[in-house]
Amino acid sequence: DADVTQTPRNRITKTGKRIMLECSQTKGHDRMYWYRQDPGLGLRLIYYSFDVKDINKGEISDGYSVSRQAQAKFSLSLESAIPNQTALYFCATEPSGRGTGELFFGEGSRLTVL
């Protein structure tokens, strides 16, 4: 089983719908991240969390929200999806106390907004 699990892996939805992407991890890491990946733009940071209830905005947080109710879970929500949120979304974890940037990624969630 994967240490960092994302659900759903693929989702097609319509403009205006609310979508939640879930991430759970068994690595025991405190730090969790949500990135989106677009062709030619690389990975861009949406939100990150260093502990339960700790939430920090990344480069492109507009249109997104997150929830960190437990150490092992970090959820990303799109309150009202729009077509330019079509992308590949990655959750990642990192052990605290190191801050070395070695991230462990989930397998990705491909979201298509029509």
Add this chain to the structure above:
Amino acid sequence: GQNIDQPTEMTATEGAIVQINCTYQTSGFNGLFWYQQHAGEAPTFLSYNVLDGLEEKGRFSSFLSRSKGYSYLLLKELQMKDSASYLCAVFIPNGNKLVFGAGTILRVKS
């Protein structure tokens, strides 16, 4: 803002050596990372440089010059399985976060 530049695509021959360059201009620096990402898969950690110089790890080596804002990833004895995207990333101490470049797609041909 943060600016991390790397070539979009490169092609090399099986068995050869290839160097993938990365230049950066960031508000702070606390390490440079290289990740490998095969098509349709998650990125995986390759290497980490925080001091100037060369770090070698098997067929892969990574070099850093902080004064020049420059790094490269060197892949030796290329194999077909090395065909992937290679992501350069800088760890920014303000916010303790990793900022990625757009990635270099490497195609290895026989």
